[in-house]
Amino acid sequence: MGGALLYLTIKKVIYKQIDESLITEKTIIEDQIKQTDTIPDFEAAFGHQIEVKLLNYHVRNFQSIKDTDIYDPKSDSFIPFRYILYSGNSLEKKGFTISIFQIISEKNELLGDISLYLSFLFFSLLLISILINYLIARNLWKPFYDSVKIAGRFDIQSDKPLDLPQTDIKEFNQLNMVFDSMTRKMRNDYLNLKEFSENAAHEIQTPLAVIRSKTDLLMQQKNLNKDSLSLIKSINEATTKLFKLNQGLLLISKIENQIFHDKKRVSLKQIIEGGLDNYKEIMLLKKIKVEIEGRDEAYVEMNDVLAEVLISNLLSNAVRFNIDGGFIKCKIDDTFLTITNAGLAMTTNPEDLFRRFHKASDNPQSVGLGLSIVKMITDTYRMPITYTCRDTIHEIKLQYRLKGSIPGHFKQGS
Amino acid sequence: MKLLIVEDDRSLSRSINDYLKMEGHICEVALTFSDAVQKAGVNKYDCIILDIGLPDGNGLDLIREMKSNRITGGILILSAKSSLDDKLIGLKIGADDYLTKPFHFAELSARINSICRRSNFLGLNEITFNEIRINTDDNQVYVNDKLLILTKKEYDLLLFFMANRNRIITKESIVEHLWGDNVILTDSFDFVYTHVKNLRKKIIAADGRNYIKCIYGFGYKFIDS
Numbered sequence: 001m002g003g004a005l006l007y008l009t010i011k012k013v014i015y016k017q018i019d020e021s022l023i024t025e026k027t028i029i030e031d032q033i034k035q036t037d038t039i040p041d042f043e044a045a046f047g048h049q050i051e052v053k054l055l056n057y058h059v060r061n062f063q064s065i066k067d068t069d070i071y072d073p074k075s076d077s078f079i080p081f082r083y084i085l086y087s088g089n090s091l092e093k094k095g096f097t098i099s100i101f102q103i104i105s106e107k108n109e110l111l112g113d114i115s116l117y118l119s120f121l122f123f124s125l126l127l128i129s130i131l132i133n134y135l136i137a138r139n140l141w142k143p144f145y146d147s148v149k150i151a152g153r154f155d156i157q158s159d160k161p162l163d164l165p166q167t168d169i170k171e172f173n174q175l176n177m178v179f180d181s182m183t184r185k186m187r188n189d190y191l192n193l194k195e196f197s198e199n200a201a202h203e204i205q206t207p208l209a210v211i212r213s214k215t216d217l218l219m220q221q222k223n224l225n226k227d228s229l230s231l232i233k234s235i236n237e238a239t240t241k242l243f244k245l246n247q248g249l250l251l252i253s254k255i256e257n258q259i260f261h262d263k264k265r266v267s268l269k270q271i272i273e274g275g276l277d278n279y280k281e282i283m284l285l286k287k288i289k290v291e292i293e294g295r296d297e298a299y300v301e302m303n304d305v306l307a308e309v310l311i312s313n314l315l316s317n318a319v320r321f322n323i324d325g326g327f328i329k330c331k332i333d334d335t336f337l338t339i340t341n342a343g344l345a346m347t348t349n350p351e352d353l354f355r356r357f358h359k360a361s362d363n364p365q366s367v368g369l370g371l372s373i374v375k376m377i378t379d380t381y382r383m384p385i386t387y388t389c390r391d392t393i394h395e396i397k398l399q400y401r402l403k404g405s406i407p408g409h410f411k412q413g414s
Numbered sequence: 415m416k417l418l419i420v421e422d423d424r425s426l427s428r429s430i431n432d433y434l435k436m437e438g439h440i441c442e443v444a445l446t447f448s449d450a451v452q453k454a455g456v457n458k459y460d461c462i463i464l465d466i467g468l469p470d471g472n473g474l475d476l477i478r479e480m481k482s483n484r485i486t487g488g489i490l491i492l493s494a495k496s497s498l499d500d501k502l503i504g505l506k507i508g509a510d511d512y513l514t515k516p517f518h519f520a521e522l523s524a525r526i527n528s529i530c531r532r533s534n535f536l537g538l539n540e541i542t543f544n545e546i547r548i549n550t551d552d553n554q555v556y557v558n559d560k561l562l563i564l565t566k567k568e569y570d571l572l573l574f575f576m577a578n579r580n581r582i583i584t585k586e587s588i589v590e591h592l593w594g595d596n597v598i599l600t601d602s603f604d605f606v607y608t609h610v611k612n613l614r615k616k617i618i619a620a621d622g623r624n625y626i627k628c629i630y631g632f633g634y635k636f637i638d639s
Contacts, residue, residue: 205494206423209516213429216519218583219632220436233631240586243516278593280604281567 007115022084034090049101051297059095062087080217143167156190201250248369260303268298275315287325300400310377313370337398415439420464443581447471476593481508486528518587524577553634557620568613575636584633
């Protein structure tokens with residue numbers, strides 16, 4: 001665009017110059033004719049041709065400047081010319097015509113050259129300016145990108161301050177200050193909330209213990225009638241449920257608070273076998289067939305308590321929602337632990353069960369925390385877990401190890 | 415058995431006191447750490463039921479003090495925190511058992527009995543109840559001196575009943591005792607029923623009497639009929 005404009009401008013300037021020189025020459029010749037009625041001497045040079053004709057009659061005043069191509073037999077080509085055609089009358093009222101031809105091919109070549117050089121210059125200028133711009137921008141925006149990078153790594157659970165670098169640029173310092181105060185506030189809110197839920201869960205324990213102890217005492221009294229007994233029974237049931245709920249919340253807050261940070265190498269198969277042992281009688285009663293498939297050396301690097309809670313919750317789920325004469329199949333391969341069990345067809349999205357207080361069954365005993373605790377634990381260790389349900393076959397798939405990784409190389413979420 | 419209850423919550427300590435007295439124990443209550451230190455220093459207790467979180471001190475320090483002064487007697491920790499560290503430290507420095515609040519009295523009773531059995535080396539490793547005799551060393555049960563083959567859960571259940579004779583035991587407390595409180599089972603009550611039924615059947619088959627009475631909707635009572 002700029003190049004085209006430049007080309008046109010230069011072309012116009014050259015044409016103007018040619019035209020001016022044509023007019024000047026014409027004026028000189030015209031003046032001489034008018035004053036002396038003679039044709040001046042002029043040398044014909046290549047690319048420059050002047051023809052003057054004197055006429056015996058009066059002609060109309062006329063002037064035009066045009067482009068034309070003239071055939072050159074020597075080079076067998078047309079050569080572009082600019083020419084002026086002028087006709088006028090001398091003092092004796094005799095007409096004359098002047099035509100001056102000026103070759104423009106040379107000037108055109110010049111034009112092309114100038115254009116080429118100019119565009120080269122222009123492009124190199126552009127490149128240099130882009131480069132300089134980039135370098136300046138990189139330096140100028142460096143503190144900004146640094147801040148963005150640090151802010152991107154912000155982890156609400158870690159107690160390290162954000163620690164944004166100081167810069168000489170006022171705006172960035174301002175931005176950093178906003179970042180800093182924002183994250184500080186976020187973290188404070190988070191800690192408050194965490195502390196609150198932890199404290200609440202703890203503080204509820206003692207009153208719960210009192211209620212439970214009183215109902216225990218109450219039910220041991222002699223001469224209780226049926227109505228009182230039924231009342232105590234309801235209190236007892238509600239207390240138990242409250243207790244379970246509180247226990248679950250306490251566990252969740254403990255996982256959030258990184259109480260279980262120490263890690264051990266635990267054998268998945270051993271934990272599963274230990275966990276299944278708890279349900280031995282129940283499975284016998286429900287006629288549930290159990291199958292464990294996998295190697296003993298499938299180890300996972302995590303806290304042993306959490307590993308037990310995780311597996312126990314998964315197994316308890318598989319037992320609870322099983323059907324009479326159903327099956328449980330635990331398969332451990334190099335990367336996945338898959339627990340499949342028979343059950344009833346599900347109406348809700350199975351993935352929803354990982355959410356807190358989301359219950360698939362309307363069983364009053366269930367508090368809906370089991371799988372959310374599972375999710376919490378797997379999130380802590382960055383293990384992807386999926387729950388799928390095809391008709392009556394439920395499948396939980398836990399990727400306990402990264403594909404192709406060396407066993408036991410998990411980074412715990414900080 | 416002589417017991418010391420160290421618990422700062424008045425209401426709870428009174429309940430524990432009442433229940434354990436009902437069981438035939440002699441109980442004293444200490445509401446503060448200093449009170450507990452004083453009482454433990456003067457009297458000899460078979461078992462101390464100790465809340466860790468006291469307003470004027472940490473219960474764990476009491477254990478350390480007792481151990482350094484060579485005060486004998488079992489120690490059962492009660493804690494609102496089911497913190498693993500507390501539990502591990504407590505057991506490491508000499509506590510015998512650990513119970514998390516809220517607990518069932520039946521469970522407390524069973525734990526105290528178990529601690530006292532272990533800390534008394536006077537041939538108390540045997541529980542005898544009429545024709546039933548339980549040897550807690552090798553976990554064998556005899557009815558009319560005949561060996562009774564029980565599963566692990568049935569054995570635990572019988573021991574639990576023994577520790578809570580003539581008391582109503584709720585199904586919830588049985589579930590917690592047999593499966594631990596981490597297990598949340600929906601139809602676990604049916605399993606309790608099955609286990610109780612099997613236990614009863616086995617005792618009767620060995621010419622024992624039926625001591626387990628079902629309290630409808632609640633649970634069971636082991637009675638000396």
